[in-house]
Amino acid sequence: MTDQGKPSGAADGRSRPLRRNFIASMERAAARSGAELRWHSERWVAELRRNGRRRHVVGYNFPINDASSAFMASDKVATSVLLSDAGVPNVPHSLLRLRPDDSVADVVARLPLPAVVKPLSSSGGRDVHRAGTPVQLFDTLGALATRHPALTVCPWVPIRHEYRVITLKGRTELVFEKRSSDPSTGPGSTSWDDPAEWRHNLKLGASAVLLDEPELCAVLGGLARRAMCALGLNFGSVDILDVLGDLSVIEVNSGVCLERFSRQDDDCHAAAERVYAAAVAACFAPAEGED
Ligand SMILES: Nc1ncnc2c1ncn2[C@@H]1O[C@H](COP(=O)(O)OP(=O)(O)O)[C@@H](O)[C@H]1O
Ligand SMILES: [Mg+2]
Incomplete structure (x- = not known):
């Protein structure tokens, strides 16, 4: 999946941009990595220039991923088929x-x-x-x-925990749990007519809990790396479910949107900044065949 979002306003500088944290993070990351940053199309497209090299970040999509891999991740069935083919546990779509x-x-x-x-x-x-x-x-x-x-x-599976892992070139950059806004949607909640929110999207009211337990992070990071590898992605987020103690991948995003996450508190804000700083630096890492 590609976590998209819509081009945000503020072209006239009067309204506050919807992606304000992302925009500020990108500006700081560019400055830190010695790149010049120009915004286009209502700050939806970031143009980064360094030492005669030019890279574009479109929405939340960094020029680090192969285009067809990103396209595959945006298709939930293709993702599931490729994960299964590579032996990566996943929710079959x-x-x-x-x-x-x-x-x-x-x-x-x-x-x-x-x-x-x-x-x-x-x-x-x-x-x-x-x-x-x-x-x-x-x-x-x-x-x-x-x-x-x-x-x-x-x-449908009874989710005990839902995690998001962000990886860049095989490195785990961030792990957090997405806690559902409604505790009644815990494991085994099968009251199908209950209007309580059962989906773990931050956009729908779930909250993020940063994880740093080494053992859990290592297991989640390992599974996320296998999923990224199966799709041929370098940078992205992998959503992992704990269902009755078994872990399985439910979704892979090739675009990394941390806007809502970054607004939760200072720790989340700092974590998102680190992710985007690493992603901007990776935009200028030597590509294969380049010196
Ligand atoms: N098969 C499922 N069983 C239980 N919960 C699910 C299932 N599929 C999706 N969900 C819940 O709905 C949320 C949104 O589904 P997801 O496939 O991630 O779509 P989106 O790309 O819109 O986020 C998930 O984060 C999860 O909490
Ligand atoms: Mg999702």
Whole structure:
């Protein structure tokens, strides 16, 4: 997945930019690494120049990843297939494309329950729905199929913990837990009609808890590295679930958005700054074949 976001305003300098922490972090990181930074397109595109070399950061996408790897990560089914092929434990996502003459009831009858249905490529928990009964799945599919050309479906799993690991060139840069905003959504919460938030997106109210326990971080970092390697990514974030004590990857993002995370508190702010400083420095690391 690519954690996108929208081009933020403030072109006229009057309103506060939506990505204000990211923008400030990039400006500090550029200065620290001796790069000149110019913003374009309402500060959505950052142009970095150093010693005659020019690099662009678009949104939260750094020019460190291979374009096709990033594209694969943006497709939840392709990600799941590649992870499985490499033996990386993951939540299996299958493609769900409804043709105009498909009967939604027939499709529902073929799918196992409980299930989670979501757009093939999206982020921030947008249009991620769970269904515990055939009626819920029918309604969800009917509604989502009109909004998205392709969907994905995966088995619903009782999440005990959900983590995010950010890695850069095989190094773990940051590990945090995403705690759901609603404790009633803990393991085994299967009250399907409960309106409580069950998704662990910061955008939907979850909070970040920085992790520094060496053992846990080493295990999570190792799994994240394997996932990044399976997709051929150098820089990105890997979301990992603890389900009944087993770890599995649920999502990989090739764009690293830490805006909401960085606003949580000073420690998170400092951690995000470190990640972007390392990413900006990596933009100017010698590429293969360069001296
Ligand atoms: N199969 C699942 N079982 C339980 N929870 C899930 C499942 N799939 C997604 N979720 C929850 O929903 C959140 C959003 O799903 P995700 O696939 O990460 O989509 P997005 O790219 O929109 O963030 C996840 O962080 C997780 O908390
Ligand atoms: Mg997600």
